[in-house]
Amino acid sequence: MEYAIVGKSVPRKDGWVKVTGQAQYGGDLILPGMLHGKILRSPHAHARIVSIDASRAKRLPGVRTIITGKDFPGVKFGFLPITRDQLPFAVDKARYFGEAVAAVAASDEDTAEEALDLIQVEYEELPPVFTVQDAIRPGATLVHDDKPGNVGFTARYNYGDIARAFEECDYIKEEHLTTQRISHGFIEPHAMLASMDGDRVVLQGTKQSPYITWRHLCRAMDLPLSKVRMLNPYVGGGYSGKHDPFDVDFAATKLALVTGRPVRVELTQDEILGMERQRHSKDCWIKLGAKKDGTLHALECKTYFEGGAYVCAAPINTRAFGSGLLIPYRIPNARFEGIRIYTTRPPCGAVRGQARVIARYVLEAILTDLANDMGLDQLEIRRKNALVKDEVATEGTVMENFAFMETIDELKKMVDWPAAKAKKVPFHGIGFAGDGYASGSRARGHWASAAVVKITEDGGINLIQGATEIGQGSDTVLAQICAEALGVPYEEISVAVEDTDASVLEQGIYSSRTTVWAGNGVRVAAEDARRQLAEEAAKLLEADPKDIEFRLGNVYVRNDPKRSITFNEVVRKAYYEQGHPIYGRGSWGMDAGRADWATAKEPWSPGRGSVTMAVEVSVDPETGKVKILKLTAAHDNGQPINPALLAGQIEGGTMAHMGQGVFEECLTDEHGRPINPDFFDYKMPTALDAPHFANHPIIGDNPYGPFGAKGGGESVSSSALGAIANAVADAIGVRIMDLPITPQKILKAINGKQSQERRA
Amino acid sequence: MGMMRRLPRFDYLAPTTLQEACAMLQQHQGQAKLLAGGTDLLVNMKRRDETPQYVIGLKQVSGLDYVRDGDTLHIGPLAVLHQLELSPAVRQKWPILVEACDHFGSTQIRNLATVAGNLCSASPSADMATPLIVLGARLKLKSASGERQVAADQFFVAPFKTVMREDEILADIEVPALSERAAAVYERHSLREAMDHALVGVSVMVQLGRGTTCQDAHIALGACAPTPRRAPKAEAALRGKQLTAEVIAEAAKTASTDADPRTDPEYKRQIVEVLTRRALNRALTEVQGK
CATH class of the missing domain: 3.90.1170.50 (Aldehyde oxidase/xanthine dehydrogenase, a/b hammerhead)
Incomplete structure (x- = not known):
């Protein structure tokens, strides 16, 4: 389908006011x-x-x-x-x-x-309690008197006979991986x-x-x-913060x-x-078993989430972690326990990609190590176990419109695998990781998106909706959807600010949901406005309203484009002659089911994305410093509404996960006082640390999304952390078990490995 | 480190001559701080790590922001790092200073931070310190009662502390020219590529005599002792020797014993050795290419 505006990297609606410093932020308000x-x-x-x-x-x-x-x-x-x-x-x-x-x-x-x-x-x-170990010790000080054991929330599942399933495996890998607290860093x-x-x-x-x-x-x-x-x-x-x-x-x-x-x-x-809010630190014991040929058969994982004084959004995190272990690979037997622990540290909550990012990291790490131990190819083992379209995952999710396999195959071409494997350079590494992120799955609260498309008497268009422009480009994407559905130029659309009085408030900007949910609300509202305009135009053009076409501000009769009128004329006549102001109203919602927090089951998604990534790194073997050279991504986000903004999500998301991988950690002293709370000491990656990006969207289909789109906020980068860690492990031949992977840890690991080799 | 707050109360003094500034410093000894770029002072004040009663801004004193080259290089007290980067003469004759600027903060910070201020703040990891030490820079300290000169390697006495008296101003930095058969380079290890302090920084200056014989060598270490400091044992291990790979490797190893890191000592000593060896090899190559 040839779209007039969708699929084009039009300039951002908020670009000019932001680069010229005119945009008003919270701190500017007086x-x-x-x-x-x-x-x-x-x-x-x-x-x-x-x-x-x-x-x-x-x-x-x-x-x-x-x-x-x-x-x-x-x-x-x-x-x-x-x-x-x-x-x-x-x-x-x-x-x-x-x-x-x-x-x-x-x-x-x-x-x-x-x-x-x-x-x-x-x-x-x-007495303070700073670690999981301190908090779960018998007799530990309670953070809340009514929360025994300092347990704030627990999620569990058990699919299949796990003990027997491990007995049926030919090879079992076990790891204990830990991840640190990080901050969003807006x-x-x-x-x-x-x-x-x-x-x-x-x-x-x-x-x-x-x-x-x-x-x-x-x-x-x-x-x-x-x-x-x-x-x-x-x-x-925002980054969920x-x-x-x-x-x-x-x-x-x-x-x-x-x-x-x-x-x-x-x-x-x-x-x-x-x-303020941070990401939970995690203590994860994970065990993965496979058959001789690399078929995954059993998974067991117990993870503690250290999350500070209040539970906040932790049920999202235990849920996202548990379900994140089981998609995008087929693992028929699995047991998971996620326990969220209270400590006397700042509360943790939602952070970009949620705990799914960490689940994908631990799973991709152990999968990589298992494949290496078994002498199996990294992409082949992923192909062998990839869930395919319409397959039912172990936890019951139907993989609708799922193109994960296609992303693996595309990536394979992009990095010239396995030919690249033969050219291995010492202390250069490549790491792979994948994901099948459920964009737009339900969390809490009301569950619909709505919009009003108000056409002014001079033909201008006010788009009133509830999604927040937080830098991701939603105003632009929603204006593109509106313009496409209405058949007017993109420039005609003005997007109003979010206002609980004036617009139906969007549920929230998370779960990569805005393009699909808010986008559909806008699409339906624009279609309603167009239907009203078509009735008016039909009178003027003496045609059937069903035959009226709208494209880039022209209104004409299908198959007879010479019978045409401008958009403005239709609007003017409607207002002035028919007394018909044009307000398109629309909402979109589906019975999306409810999230099952206690079993970590993933709710239904109206736009399952998928991505496979390769990260290439070099490590300085004498200093331990990592340079992330290149990130290659093959991804399916359905029909991209704005390809440049989608690429921005991959790059920005990857940089955020790179911070967790190799740089960042919220540090405190023995009194729980933060010791690096500024951008000099809290090490987020800078533009100079960015790798070269190569990404390729595969345009899978999505009947639920506006113009076939799927969400792209978190889904495109959720595998980056795993890929980065795997690349470092490939470069140095050792798995660093605790994040961040600092030069100190790398050097220690290299020295340890060398002395081990000397002894052997 | 205290939490970031609003600036505390202080009186702002604005002298128009260096003499006037010196008089103010003398009058308010111990209660006044000089403000040049402010990238350290204002942050310290907001964190209440420093709470001077008087802040003496040098902005109104004209002619302090010079970078003047000739036989020797003179850097004025208000010259910002970015001026060094922009100077063709510095780039050609003292490229180690440009290297050090390259790693320093961000463009915005290099447009505010002064070379003199970086020395006076006396951070153990100050990027401008070790290059100026190996170049043999001399610092002119001026007060109401006179002036004196101090060699850069004698300037630092403790973390964030220098030999300067409370009534003195760092009035000029004089950098001698490198001899024809000499080169100086800076190697630095940090986590990020920008906006980061050196985990370890090493500057070296190598002067060759005949062939690859080392006539003189200066090595200075940053961020691995309470102050930026020379590595005398490593320098001695080079003087008069043919600079073979073995001699360089040995001297680099010795440099790690010249270091006195207080945090993460094992790791830092290892990095000192690696950076010293790399710096010596690079300096040698540069001299040979002259």
């Missing part, structure tokens, strides 16, 4: 009479709050009000009803270094900060502005998924949803309610990198 808020944080990882005396701080000129945890109604919030364990601020005790204890609103930031110094909090220190710090509109709060700022914040925040503040209006300015990166309500959202809202004045609260990178 209202008359605005106050500035600051948050007082716990200086202990675990401490009872004995008393808070804010009287001195309140007397400081310029201070308007001070709030503490007790000013909130005491309603806990959380991802699932059974995991509601968090209050807006700490009340009885602080459970991590940096937990919010109080907040101040003052006339300026300096005064607000000075006031924090004057709030006297008496703490009674409690450049834009959290910044929220709350103001009053009568008895309603207007809250705007740095939210990736305003809907998620809205419903949890209203719950914890005991406010009806209708009393809070959320709207979104431009957002400077701006979904939930944070202390910054609660502080701004409460301070505005108390003072009646607009209040802006902006965090520093110290607070964000050191004290």
Whole structure:
């Protein structure tokens, strides 16, 4: 199908305002009479709050009000009803270094900060718990008194007779792999502005998924949803780190309610990198068994998720990890246990790719090592075990529209495998990994997407919808879908900001769902507008509405294109002569089933992507330094709506996972205090660290997606971490079992291997 | 390291001459800090690691941002790193300084950070320190009561501490020319390719006599001792010797014993050896190619 706008790398809707510095972000927002808020944080990882005396701080000129945890109604919030364990601020005790204890609103930031110094909090220190080992020890200090064993959430499955299945294997590989805490690393710090509109709060700022914040925040503040209006300015990166309500959202809202004045609260990178959401560290025991010919037969995995003081989105992580082990390869017998452990560290939550990224890493690592031990080819073993289209995976998922095998075959050509294997250079390595990511699978909350396409009387188009532009390009992609469905030029579409009053709020920007879900909502709304316009045009052209075609602003009769009229004329006549303003309405939803959190079963996906990646690295054998040379990806995201933006997702996602692979770690001292919370010491990859990228989209089909699209946010890069780790292992001949793979660890491994070889 | 906060209160003083700046330093001894690029000072102040009562900004003093070449190179107290990168003379005659700039921070930081400030902050991993040490740079320290000269390798006394008195300004950096048969290079190991400090940095200057005989050698180590420092035993192992692969390898091994790393010592010593050997080989090749 030849599209006019879909499939073309049109310029971004937000490109010009961003590169010229005109775009307004949360921290740019100013209202008359605005106050500035600051948050007082716990200086202990675990401490009872004995008393808070804010009287001195309140007397400081310029201070308007001070709030503490007790000013909130005491309603806990959380991802699932059974995991509601968090209050807006700490009340009885602080459970991590940096937990919010109080907040101040003052006339300026300096005064607000000075006031924090004057709030006297008496703490009674409690023993901290920083590691899984400490937390699960019998008699360990409890982070929450009602959570025995410090267990926050557990997911389990058991398919087949696992003991017998391992007996049937010809070769079994076991590994213990650990991964570290990382942070999202968005450049834009959290910044929220709350103001009053009568008895309603207007809250705007740095939210990736305003809907998620809205419903949890209203719950914890005991406010009806209708009393809070959320709207979104431009957002400077999300990576799943701006979904939930944070202390910054609660502080701004409460301070505005108390003072009646607009209040802006902006965090520093110290607070964000050191004290806000991070990715769980994981302790993973994994065992994989295969038949002689490389057919995978049995998998067993137990993983602890160390996630800090509150469960947050952990059920997504245990679920994504468990299901991530079983797709895209066929493993008929499998047992998994994922246990989320409380510690007195900052809470962990959603991070790009979720724990699926880690599951794919551990599975691809052990698969690579098993294949090497058995003398099997890396791509052949993946082909042999790849799930194919419409096959039913072990956990029951039907692999609809699945093109994983095709991506392996395409990649094989792209890297000239196995010929490349023969040209092996010492300390150069290549690693492979794959994935079949379920884009748009259901999480929590309402489950539909809706849009309004409003045609102005001069033929302009306002697209009103609820998905957040967080830098990924959703405004552009949705405008392309709208323009294509409506048959108008892309340039005609203006995309409105997300607003709980004016648009049906999108469920959230996660699970690679926006293109499919929001895209379908927009498509249906645009089709509705087109249907209305076709009726008007049919009158003017004396034709059947069914025969009216729209393309790039021309309206004509099918098979008789000379009978035509411009889009603008149709609109004008509709408004002025027929009294018919054109508002297209549309929504899209499906009975997507519910996620089964306890069994980690993957919910239905309206757009199963697939990807196979190869990463090439070189390692300096004398310093241990890794250079990631090239990333090659063959991927299926259905019909790409905007190929350049899709490539951007591969490159950006890969860089993020590269950080976890070789650079990043959130470090703390023995008191739980962050020691590297800035972009100099917290080592995210820079542009100079980027490899050369080569990627090739295979255009698989997807009857569920708008114009055949599948999601691409996380699905295209979720195998990068595994591929990077496998490439390093190939280069040095040793598997590094704990991330990040630093030069120190590499050098130690090389030295160890050399001395072992000398002994042998 | 404290948490990042708003800047603390301070009084800002804006002298228009170096003499005036010196007088202010003398008047507020111990309570004043000089502000050049501010890439270290302002961050330290926001973290409350430094809380000077007075900040003396040098911006209003004209003529301090020079990079002047002739027989010797003079770098003014307000010259930023990017000026070194842009100077054709530096690129040609003192390329080691350009190498060191190449690795330093980011373009934005190199446009703010001064060479003098990098020395005065005296980080053990300061990128400008070891190149200037092996080049034999001399630092002019000026105060209200006079001025003195200190060799770059005598400048650092402890982490973040130099021989400078609280009333002194680093008024000029003088870098002698390399002799015809000499070359100096900088090798650096860091995790990232940009925006990262050196895990280890090694500068060497090799001067040849007849053939490949080493007439003189300077080796300076960064980030592997409390201060940037010379590697005297390794230098001695080279002087007067034919620079064969074996001699270079041996000297590199010796350099790792000149190092005194406080963190991760085994790893850092190994990196010192590797970088010293690479630097010596590269310097040798460069002299031979002259």
